[in-house]
Amino acid sequence: MIAEKTRRHENVGAGNWKGWGMWAWILHRVSGLALVLYLFMHISVIAASSRGGADENIFETFEKSIFVVLDLLLTAAVVFHGLNGLRILLFDLGIGTYRHKSLFYGVMAATAVVLAVFAYASFYYISNGEGPW
């Protein structure tokens, strides 16, 4: 039923159920599943705002502080998943497999930097009622 073939390959860390590679894999999967759930909520909220008549309250609702903070969590998931996905794409091209750990640190650092920009804009918005720019 299932065609099988074997190949020899250099297995750098794959199947090694410990260490950073495992955490990168788990975080990628968990953030991915969370983003899929968010995606369907997102489409239905867009539908509600465009098809729900002239009700502008939906925009005000999502400007409440609690939602701005939740958005930061969402941003963390998107940015991590995107940058770690870039890391996976590099591995597929045969780039950096031997530096997968350093690349993971790089992904985490870059995520932190991007998130800092979003956090600055968000908390500025929460305290001033408008964006910093």
Place this chain on the structure above:
Amino acid sequence: MRQEVLRKGEGGVWPWFLQRITAVLLLYGLTVHLVVLHVLNIGRLTFDNIGDRLGSGFFIFTDFLLLFAVVFHGLNGVRMVLLDYGFQGSKRTALDAALVVIGVAAIAYGIWAFWPWLTD
């Protein structure tokens, strides 16, 4: 070097390849989406200015690209996860069919949600 068994049940080369293609499209689309909507225009979203943005071909193109790419990428990702948890054989066929139905419905729903802005 070590041996690895490749099974067709692993998912197939096209889902793998399209996951990579949509990943690159999403890196572009989500960067535009997050920077334009949630950094530059933070707290300024209204029905009207969304309509203004969707008057431009650039945003229509980017948003539709996002819709198609993200629905495929998300559901294909769910498929990858479920194939790891025993969805093989006839279950896998049913899973694939269900995901196609959900995907087409989600894209149709998304276009329906966009439409009032496009025809405004």
